Amino acid sequence: MFSIVPMWENIFNKKNKIDKNNIKLLSEIPILENLKKKELEKVSDIIHERKYKSEENLFEDGNPGSAMFVLVEGTIEIEKLMSNGEVVNLAVLGRGDFLGELALLNSSKRTASAKCITETKVLVLFRDDLFEFIKREEKIGVKILKKLAEIIGERLVATNKILLEYKLMMEIKKDGD
Helix, strand or coil: CCHHHHHHHHCCCCCEECCCCCCHHHHHHHHHHCCCCHHHHHHHHHEEEEECCCEEEECCCEEEEEEEEEEEEEEEEEEEECCCCCEEEEEEEEEEEEEEEEEECCCECCCCCECCCCCCCEEEEHHHHHHHHHHHHHHHHHHHHHHHHHHHHHHHHHHHHHHHHHHHHHHHHHHCC
């Protein structure tokens, strides 16, 4: 189990603020891709950069969610410990992928663990920072929340499709027995 104190110290360290000159990288973050350069410069004030070592956890299943992560460098594995003790690999993520976006909307618990397979660099956007930003920059905030809603909606549609296919497969299997 990891200690939460060093993680927070690293994230909030001023030197881990994203370089304002790296606006192109911000424009590649899906929830920010529709923003103009000047808008991205404002958003850069609430984006943090964090580095993780190989085998270090980004977060663990059951932890409260407070931030979204975007992979800049490295590889992250998403895994779930099942009730029977089996660990299931749900996904392997690389540069440009993002995770934890639901944490920008609420503080529900993480539903899986995220472990760095290699040395990894991520950009972190915290829910509290985002909502404080929205109070100051409403128009930009609406753009961000609209894009976030679109992304979550797309993921929900994809999940529903998978669940429907699974249900159909189970019905066919049941009828075949």
